[in-house]
Amino acid sequence: MTSLFLRGGGFGITLAAAMALQISGARCEEVMVTIDNFTFSPGELTVKVGTTVTWKNQDDIPHTVVSAGKFKSKALDTGDSYSFTFSSAGDYKYFCSLHPHMTGMIKVE
Amino acid sequence: MNAFDHDHHDDDPRLSRRKVLECMTWAGTGVLWTIAGGVPRALGLVGAAQASEPAGLTFLQISDSHIGFDKPANPNAIGTLEEAIGRIKAMPAVPSFLIHTGDISHLSKASEFDDADRIISQARLDVHYVPGEHDFIDEEVKLYRERYGRGTKGSGWYSFDASGVHFIGLVNVVDLKAGGLGNLGAEQLAWLEDDLRGRSTSTPIVVFAHIPLWSVYPTWGWGTEDGARALSLLKDFGSVTVLNGHIHQAMQKVEGNVTFHTARSTAFPQPAPGTAPSPGPMKVTDDKLRSLLGTASIVFKPGAEKLAIIDTPLQS
Numbered sequence: 001m002t003s004l005f006l007r008g009g010g011f012g013i014t015l016a017a018a019m020a021l022q023i024s025g026a027r028c029e030e031v032m033v034t035i036d037n038f039t040f041s042p043g044e045l046t047v048k049v050g051t052t053v054t055w056k057n058q059d060d061i062p063h064t065v066v067s068a069g070k071f072k073s074k075a076l077d078t079g080d081s082y083s084f085t086f087s088s089a090g091d092y093k094y095f096c097s098l099h100p101h102m103t104g105m106i107k108v109e
Numbered sequence: 110m111n112a113f114d115h116d117h118h119d120d121d122p123r124l125s126r127r128k129v130l131e132c133m134t135w136a137g138t139g140v141l142w143t144i145a146g147g148v149p150r151a152l153g154l155v156g157a158a159q160a161s162e163p164a165g166l167t168f169l170q171i172s173d174s175h176i177g178f179d180k181p182a183n184p185n186a187i188g189t190l191e192e193a194i195g196r197i198k199a200m201p202a203v204p205s206f207l208i209h210t211g212d213i214s215h216l217s218k219a220s221e222f223d224d225a226d227r228i229i230s231q232a233r234l235d236v237h238y239v240p241g242e243h244d245f246i247d248e249e250v251k252l253y254r255e256r257y258g259r260g261t262k263g264s265g266w267y268s269f270d271a272s273g274v275h276f277i278g279l280v281n282v283v284d285l286k287a288g289g290l291g292n293l294g295a296e297q298l299a300w301l302e303d304d305l306r307g308r309s310t311s312t313p314i315v316v317f318a319h320i321p322l323w324s325v326y327p328t329w330g331w332g333t334e335d336g337a338r339a340l341s342l343l344k345d346f347g348s349v350t351v352l353n354g355h356i357h358q359a360m361q362k363v364e365g366n367v368t369f370h371t372a373r374s375t376a377f378p379q380p381a382p383g384t385a386p387s388p389g390p391m392k393v394t395d396d397k398l399r400s401l402l403g404t405a406s407i408v409f410k411p412g413a414e415k416l417a418i419i420d421t422p423l424q425s
């Protein structure tokens with residue numbers, strides 16, 4: 001991307017892109033939850049409204065991420081990810097619908 | 110009824126319960142069991158026992174073929190299922206039918222079900238399926254039901270009779286609740302109660318489901334939330350055998366009139382409860398893999414009360 005902007009020679013364009021990145025960085029945090037050994041890690045997480053949480057499955061077995069009535073991923077095979085942006089505050093309990101003993105919680109403030 | 114009615118051998122000394130339970134721990138190594146006068150009796154190792162025992166009803170259980178799984182624990186789940194079916198085809202006594210206790214596929218893809226069907230059909234046996242959670246992954250949860258669920262109730266439960274034995278296939282992999290275990294649900298339990306109503310308590314019962322109905326290791330989700338309610342409906346029956354898969358290892362328990370038996374997977378082994386950080390696929394050396402995969406065949410002798418179960422590793 002950077003080389004494309006430079007080739008275009010447009011200083012204004014690169015500046016605008018940089019500003020857009022700064023703005024999005026300020027508004028939207030991104031947080032990762034990994035799935036290893038049939039466990040969500042971290043199991044409990046506190047984030048701000050607007051945060052996008054991405055779950056990545058690093059197990060050899062598929063898992064899902066489901067919060068009843070709130071969000072539901074497809075089955076994530078090894079290496080697959082699922083993201084959800086939390087737009088309102090609250091406690092979001094979630095689990096793996098294939099292995100329901102796997103549970104986690106996102107607290108959104 | 111038939112010639113096998115006369116094939117009783119009640120002259121064995123009765124074994125103590127302790128001795129019986131000790132023997133049960135061998136079940137995974139390929140011993141054929143039968144029951145004489147209500148006491149389990151080892152007939153010998155698989156090959157010889159099969160040849161010497163012209164049993165009445167014989168059926169075979171396979172489980173957890175996980176077609177589509179390709180990780181290091183076994184990159185060739187298709188190949189090991191083919192081996193298992195090859196062994197079934199080579200059995201000297203043809204079993205009456207086959208039971209598959211779920212996780213036919215790994216990701217519920219049509220191609221995975223196609224591959225499983227192509228291989229399993231080579232056994233040329235009727236197959237009675239129940240789904241595992243891996244068979245219910247597709248978004249609309251319809252591929253399993255379209256292929257295997259015809260004539261079944263709810264999400265795929267049903268019963269049938271064979272040679273005087275009542276077989277009940279249950280589904281405990283749907284409507285799973287956060288923090289919970291396997292689940293049968295009120296509708297299925299009501300159906301089970303209805304299915305058993307009026308049935309003679311001398312009828313031998315075989316229940317098969319994917320997740321163990323008994324609490325093997327709840328920490329890893331190895332149990333069924335309302336399994337005890339199903340078992341309470343079976344408590345008056347003289348002989349109840351419960352078969353499951355899901356945990357990819359041979360395990361057996363006798364409790365009162367109920368024998369619980371867990372089959373190996375044909376795809377990959379899983380660790381014994383609590384011996385690993387998770388129940389995920391267990392990587393073993395290539396030369397050991399086939400000793401941890403396999404099939405189980407079950408013999409029912411008309412006139413006897415219980416079933417004999419033979420575990421057959423793909424390689425002993």
